[in-house]
Amino acid sequence: MLKEFKSFIMTGNVVEFAVAVIMAGAMGLVINGFVADIIMPIVGQFSGGVDFANLKIILTETSGVEGEAGYIPENAIRWGAWVNTIVNLIVVGLVMFFIVKAYNKTKTPPAPPAPKGPTQEELLAEIRDLLKKQ
Template sequence: MLKEFKNFIMTGNVIDFAVAVIMAGAMGLVINGFVVDIIMPIVGEFAGGVDFANLKYILTEASGTEGEPGYVAENAIRWGAWVNTIVNLIIVGFVMFIIVKAYNKTKTPPPPPAPSGPSQEELLTQIRDLLKK
């Protein structure tokens, strides 16, 4: 059973998948940084100098001092962070589209099927016609 598991793990598909997952995680961090640090400040500037990451709808204000007994944290719907996430998703989708499109261009088309000979019926028809002569 251990040998079968080793063979399974060492197949190309599993290793390729593992590399893809690691690369996707790294790419996600890069794209998230791009969205949060570059794109959203530009979008915020066009939206009137707004920082989307800090936009929220406060349900309950914080009360007390943090770290002391009786402190109640703020309860808020952070919709600005959600907008950042949606922009991130759109950019990740676009980048993945570009990568897949470029990958598909590098693939060689399958070779055309080999020309097939005459069918069995055509051969029998030819034999019949030759026998008639």
């Protein structure tokens, strides 16, 4: 059983999949940083200097001091963070679109089908007709 597992784990597909997962995680970090540090400040600037990450609808205010008895933390709908997530999704989708498009360009197009010639019956009929003329 251990040999079977080792054989399974060492196949090319599993190793390639593991590399793809690690690369996707790294790519996600890069894209999150790009959205948070570059795209959202630009969007905020065009929307009047708003920082979307801090926009929220407060349902319950903070009450008391953190760590003491009777402390009630703030309860809020953080819709600005949700907007950041949507922008992040759009950027990830756009990046993936360009990656797939570039990958598809590297593929060689399928060879065009060979031109079809006459069928065997047509060739036999042509030979028959030529023999009749002789």
